[in-house]
Amino acid sequence: MSVSIATLGERALRRLGVAIVPIADRPMLVSKVVPVDIIATNALVELGVIAADETPAPLDQALALAKAVQVQASLAAQALVWWSDAEGVPMAVAEEYTRLTAMSCASAFGKQVDPNMLGLLEARVRRMALVLGAPDYANDAVQWVHDDLVARGKARWTVWDIPSQVEEPYVWLAANRLAPLFDKDVNPNDDVAASIALARYVALPTSGEAVPVAYF
Numbered sequence: 001m002s003v004s005i006a007t008l009g010e011r012a013l014r015r016l017g018v019a020i021v022p023i024a025d026r027p028m029l030v031s032k033v034v035p036v037d038i039i040a041t042n043a044l045v046e047l048g049v050i051a052a053d054e055t056p057a058p059l060d061q062a063l064a065l066a067k068a069v070q071v072q073a074s075l076a077a078q079a080l081v082w083w084s085d086a087e088g089v090p091m092a093v094a095e096e097y098t099r100l101t102a103m104s105c106a107s108a109f110g111k112q113v114d115p116n117m118l119g120l121l122e123a124r125v126r127r128m129a130l131v132l133g134a135p136d137y138a139n140d141a142v143q144w145v146h147d148d149l150v151a152r153g154k155a156r157w158t159v160w161d162i163p164s165q166v167e168e169p170y171v172w173l174a175a176n177r178l179a180p181l182f183d184k185d186v187n188p189n190d191d192v193a194a195s196i197a198l199a200r201y202v203a204l205p206t207s208g209e210a211v212p213v214a215y216f
Contacts (some may be wrong), residue, residue, distance in 0.1 A: 002161045005146070009138025011167075012174040018182050019134050033088030034097075040064035042094075043101035045055075047111050067104040071097060080126045082133060094127045096121045130182060137181060141160070141174040154202055165201050169194035 013019040028186045043064050056064070072085040077127045083090060089097045100121050106113045130137075145160070149155035157163060162170060170187035 003167060004165070005139055005142040005159060005162075006135065008142045008162070008170050009174060011171045012141060012178055013054060013134055013138050015124060015171060015175040016178060016182055016184050018184070019131060020176070034091055034094040036068050036085045037065055037087050038095050039089055039094060039101055041066045042098040043105055046098055046102040046211070047106060047109055049109050063108060064101060064105050068097065068101040071100045071104060075122065075125060077157070080122065082130045084127040089104055093125050093134060096125045096128070097140060099127075120133075134182075137159065138174065141177040142170060144177060145170050145173045149198070150206060154198055156202070163201065169197045188210075 009020065041056055041063060041064065043048075044056050045052050045062060049060060050056050069085055071079070072089075073082045081093075099117065103115075103118060103121075105111075105114045143159065146155065146159045172187075172194040176186045176190055178184075
């Protein structure tokens with residue numbers, strides 16, 4: 001039975017060390033969001049403007065909320081995130097958003113912050129955004145590998161019935177395509193090994209029989 005491109009994509013991500021745990025075995029943090037007004041309130045707590053059990057003054061909350069929206073706009077303008085603040089902030093990056101919002105608000109409340117934290121926090125948001133979107137990127141990479149092989153006359157199968165003998169070459173090629181996105185090194189040896197393995201398989205004579213495909 002042929003594996004799906006999603007499965008091959010997961011294997012490519014594991015090869016890169018990007019996503020070690022399969023998507024089926026980890027919580028869907030992208031579906032759990034924190035409303036942006038909560039981010040604003042938490043930023044005021046982070047700054048010590050209010051205690052954790054206090055309700056912020058309306059003007060303070062309004063300022064913090066505006067700053068939280070600006071943080072989102074800045075990250076989106078840098079193409080670091082793909083979600084909207086209207087939908088809420090993914091729980092996985094809520095702490096980073098809180099601290100970025102607190103940094104943006106600090107001067108208004110006479111607070112001092114470490115400016116060096118800005119780059120670190122934005123880098124962490126970027127990393128999380130990539131990991132959260134990794135399954136889609138990996139699927140696209142495997143699909144690209146297949147389409148490229150078809151375009152060059154190297155594949156006589158469809159994406160629904162990829163032979164088990166070429167699964168690993170697909171994974172190697174997809175991993176190399178994904179590598180720059182995740183700041184990983186491309187392994188040229190994998191490209192060579194994949195080309196050799198694919199050439200050997202394609203050179204095998206066909207039986208003329210249709211390949212059975214199982215659909216679920």
